[in-house]
Structures are given as C-alpha cells and as structure tokens.
Amino acid sequence: MSQQPPATAVATDLETTSRRDNAVILVLIVSAFTVILNETIMGVAIPHLMEDLDITAVDAQWLTAAFLLTMAIVIPITGYLLTRFPTRPLYLGAMSAFVAGTALAAAAPGFEVLLLARVIQASGTAVMLPLLMTTVITLVPEHERGKRMGTIGLVISVAPALGPTISGLILNFLPWRYLFIFVLPVAITVLIFGAVRMRTTNEPQRIPLDWLSIPLAAIGFGSLVFGLSRIGESAEGDPSTAIVSVALGVLVTALFAWRQIVLQRRDLALLDLRVFRERTFSLATAMFVVAMIALFGTIILIPLFTQGVLGLSVLSTGLMLLPGGLLMGLMARPVGRAYDRIGPRPLLVPGMTLVAAALWSLTLMLNVATQPWMILASHVTLSAGLALIFTPLFTASLGSLPKHLYSHGSATISTLQQVAAAAGTALFVSTMSAVELTQADAGAGEAEAQAAGIRAAFLVGAILATTGIALAAMVRKPVTVDGEAPVAAH
Numbered sequence: 191m192s193q194q195p196p197a198t199a200v201a202t203d204l205e206t207t208s209r210r211d212n213a214v215i216l217v218l219i220v221s222a223f224t225v226i227l228n229e230t231i232m233g234v235a236i237p238h239l240m241e242d243l244d245i246t247a248v249d250a251q252w253l254t255a256a257f258l259l260t261m262a263i264v265i266p267i268t269g270y271l272l273t274r275f276p277t278r279p280l281y282l283g284a285m286s287a288f289v290a291g292t293a294l295a296a297a298a299p300g301f302e303v304l305l306l307a308r309v310i311q312a313s314g315t316a317v318m319l320p321l322l323m324t325t326v327i328t329l330v331p332e333h334e335r336g337k338r339m340g341t342i343g344l345v346i347s348v349a350p351a352l353g354p355t356i357s358g359l360i361l362n363f364l365p366w367r368y369l370f371i372f373v374l375p376v377a378i379t380v381l382i383f384g385a386v387r388m389r390t391t392n393e394p395q396r397i398p399l400d401w402l403s404i405p406l407a408a409i410g411f412g413s414l415v416f417g418l419s420r421i422g423e424s425a426e427g428d429p430s431t432a433i434v435s436v437a438l439g440v441l442v443t444a445l446f447a448w449r450q451i452v453l454q455r456r457d458l459a460l461l462d463l464r465v466f467r468e469r470t471f472s473l474a475t476a477m478f479v480v481a482m483i484a485l486f487g488t489i490i491l492i493p494l495f496t497q498g499v500l501g502l503s504v505l506s507t508g509l510m511l512l513p514g515g516l517l518m519g520l521m522a523r524p525v526g527r528a529y530d531r532i533g534p535r536p537l538l539v540p541g542m543t544l545v546a547a548a549l550w551s552l553t554l555m556l557n558v559a560t561q562p563w564m565i566l567a568s569h570v571t572l573s574a575g576l577a578l579i580f581t582p583l584f585t586a587s588l589g590s591l592p593k594h595l596y597s598h599g600s601a602t603i604s605t606l607q608q609v610a611a612a613a614g615t616a617l618f619v620s621t622m623s624a625v626e627l628t629q630a631d632a633g634a635g636e637a638e639a640q641a642a643g644i645r646a647a648f649l650v651g652a653i654l655a656t657t658g659i660a661l662a663a664m665v666r667k668p669v670t671v672d673g674e675a676p677v678a679a680h
Contacts, residue, residue, distance in 0.1 A: 260312035288314030340526020358508015414439030474587035483614030514573030533667035541578025
C-alpha cells in the first residue's frame with residue numbers, strides 16, 4: 191500500500207514532463223516556421239525590386255543569398271551556443287534579433303539598408319533551426335522521431351515554399367516593404383508566446399570559444415558565394431574577381447575544417463567534424479546539399495521565368511507555387527510516420543527520382559511558348575519529391591549520432607544547407623546571366639535569351655539531382671545500441 195503513491199506520482203510527473211516538452215517543441219516549431227518563411231519571401235519580389243531600386247538580377251539575388259550566407263556564418267557557432275548557454279535566453283535573443291531586423295526592413299529607404307536588415311533577420315533565424323532540431327532529437331524517444339521530424343520537415347520545406355506565394359499576394363496590391371510589415375506583428379506575437387511558454391531544456395557547460403574559427407568560417411563561406419555570384423558578371427569582362435574569390439573561399443574553408451579537426455581532439459571545436467565519421471550522417475548531408483540547391487534554385491528561377499518570359503503577374507506566379515507548398519505540408523507528417531515503419535531508403539530513392547524528373551522537365555520544356563500548367567505540374571512533382579526527402583534525412587542523419595554530438599550535428603546540417611542554398615542560388619542566377627548574355631550577343635530576343643539562360647541553370651540542378659539518386663540508395667536507418675552509440679541498419 192505504501193508504494194502506490196510514489197508510483198502514481200512518477201506517472202504524473204512523466205505525463206507533466208511530456209506536456210511541457212510538447213509545449214517547448216510547439217514554441218520552437220511556430221517560431222522556426224515564422225523566421226524561415228523569410229528565406230524566400232523575396233524570391234517573387236526580385237523583378238519588382240530590380241525596377242523599384244534600380245538594381246540588376248545578380249545584385250537583387252543577394253537579398254536572398256546574403257540572408258542564407260549570414261545563416262551559414264552564424265550557424266556554426268550554434269553548436270557552441272547550445273552547449274554553453276541555456277536554451278530559453280538563446281531563444282529569446284534569436285527571436286528578438288529577427289523582430290528587430292524585420293522592423294528595419296519595413297522602414298528601409300533603399301537597397302543597402304534592406305540588405306543590412308536581411309542580415310540582422312538572418313542572425314536570429316540562424317539560431318532557431320539548430321535549436322529546434324537539437325531539442326526535438328533530445329526530448330523525443332527514438333520510436334517517435336520520424337513523426338516529430340516530419341513536423342520539422344514541414345518547417346524546412348513548406349515555409350520556404352510558401353514564401354513566394356505570400357509575397358505574390360502582398361505585392362499584387364501593396365509595395366514591397368509590406369512584405370515585412372505583414373510579418374512584423376506575427377513575429378512579435380510569436381516572441382511574446384515564446385517568452386511565456388519557452389523553458390530551458392539543456393544543461394549548460396562552461397567551454398571556451400575559439401575566436402579564430404569565426405572569421406575563418408565567415409571569410410571561407412563568404413568568398414565562395416561571392417565568387418559564384420560574380421560568374422555571370424564575369425561573362426561581360428574580367429573574370430579574375432570571380433576566380434580569386436572562389437579560390438580564396440576554398441582555401442579558407444579548408445583552413446577552417448583543419449582547425450576544427452585539431453580542436454576537436456580536446457573537445458574545443460566550434461564545429462565538431464567527428465559527425466562525419468558516421469556514414470549515414472555523411473550521406474544524408476550530401477543529399478541535403480543537392481535538395482537545397484534544387485529547392486532554392488527553383489524558387490528563384492520560376493518567378494524570373496513566369497514574369498520575365500511569360501509576362502505573368504506576381505500574384506499569378508505566387509499562386510502557381512502554392513499547390514506545391516501545400517502538398518509538402520500535407521505529406522510531412524505521413525512521411526514521418528512512414529519513416530518510423532520502413533526507414534529512409536524506400537522514401538529517399540523515389541523522392542530524389544521525382545526531384546530529378548522535375549528538373550529535367552524544366553530543362554527541356556521552358557521556352558516562350560511554355561504553358562503555365564506545365565510549370566505548375568513540374569513544381570508539384572518537385573515538391574512531392576522534396577517532401578519524401580527532408581524528413582528521412584533529418585531523422586536518419588541526427589539519429590545516427592551519439593547524444594553528445596547532437597548540437598554539432600544539427601549545426602553542421604544547418605550550415606551546409608544554407609551554404610548550399612546560397613551557393614545554389616548564386617550559381618543558378620549566374621549561369622542564367624552568362625547564358626542569357628551569350629544568347630543576346632548571338633541575336634536572340636530578350637525573352638528567348640532569358641529562357642535559354644534559365645534552361646541552362648535548371649540543367650545544372652538536374653545533373654546534381656540525378657547523382658543524388660545514387661546517394662539515396664545508400665542511406666540506412668540508424669539503430670541505437672545500449673541507448674547511446676548508433677549504428678546503421680542493413
């Protein structure tokens with residue numbers, strides 16, 4: 191008789207803890223969705239911004255690329271931040287930075303201030319995704335991770351996909367700054383909600399920060415993306431700037447990686463690269479790179495084609511991208527549950543095949559006579575493929591790591607995602623610009639030249655996606671042994 195109350199108390203405590211954990215995850219999901227939406231909200235607006243701010247397409251794409259690049263610079267630090275500081279103040283600081291950047295963007299008088307505001311926004315966004323991923327993988331039992339990671343997959347894929355639709359709806363009636371005026375009250379509400387419900391879920395550890403690694407990451411990743419963004423411009427003249435920037439980026443990024451390998455021997459790395467010792471993690475992150483290039487390249491190129499070549503309105507373009515975004519949202523949870531039952535490969539192989547098929551179709555069919563429904567069909571196919579990819583990759587990659595590397599794993603994945611998205615955006619636009627210029631010099635009309643450039647850019651993505659199919663076939667579901675060290679299931 192005397193043992194019953196304690197047992198009841200334990201059950202109640204577990205139930206209460208579960209509810210509290212769910213509340214924390216809900217706060218992070220809502221916040222992450224809000225901030226990640228801004229990664230692509232500028233995509234449909236680029237033609238408007240080019241005209242209103244008198245800038246080129248290569249310059250305008252930096253409003254997206256700079257956002258992604260800032261995230262790529264800040265995210266490596268989050269592995270350290272999530273280990274060193276409590277999660278609640280980290281959340282509040284990140285969301286406050288996003289709110290401040292959004293307010294500045296809404297009031298920006300020109301391109302330079304708008305670019306700065308996007309950088310401030312990205313500084314807050316960069317912390318949110320690794321925080322969400324690390325918290326979920328820590329709090330959720332292994333047998334439920336697929337379902338929960340399905341929600342994260344929804345955030346990662348649907349938020350960027352809905353950005354152009356929301357942007358198109360707003361720009362059809364209002365100036366571009368209302369893109370941020372619309373988001374600002376939502377962000378403030380989310381911040382207040384988080385201040386009330388968010389709690390600390392980690393145990394901070396006092397570890398030193400390697401300050402040299404920060405500029406190495408910034409210079410390395412920054413030079414790479416800057417050089418790629420200048421490839422298109424170099425077609426007009428001296429290519430030396432692009433070549434030097436890419437070479438510098440490769441060199442400094444290699445130095446950054448070497449320093450992390452040295453520091454991780456004493457557990458002092460800013461970004462612990464021992465995560466790549468796990469084969470499943472390495473394969474999954476390689477697929478992430480391909481998927482992010484496909485997603486962000488498509489998001490930026492389709493609006494340029496539909497508005498610049500076909501002459502469709504911003505609203506029509508935004509609505510054209512809506513079905514794909516909604517499809518990814520509807521598929522997120524079922525795909526997560528399917529992962530828990532059957533593992534990653536039966537989802538990843540058909541998913542990457544659909545992505546490749548969609549990109550090849552865009553490569554082959556885009557011209558001045560292309561019907562809008564054909565673009566819609568390709569985008570829906572692409573969206574279905576990405577929906578099958580993101581959740582299995584998140585779950586398998588982080589699930590393959592031991593617990594003490596969760597924060598570094600999530601930071602590594604998020605870093606490579608953003609670098610791939612920024613580099614992919616820059617590469618796609620630069621390829622388009624270079625081919626468009628060549629076609630124009632050969633006597634093609636403006637619309638025909640732009641269509642040729644966009645086809646060439648999609649060809650790059652199609653080739654990458656095709657190689658991703660082979661990677662998908664090699665990803666296995668990790669199995670935890672003795673609650674700690676994961677191994678890949680055969």
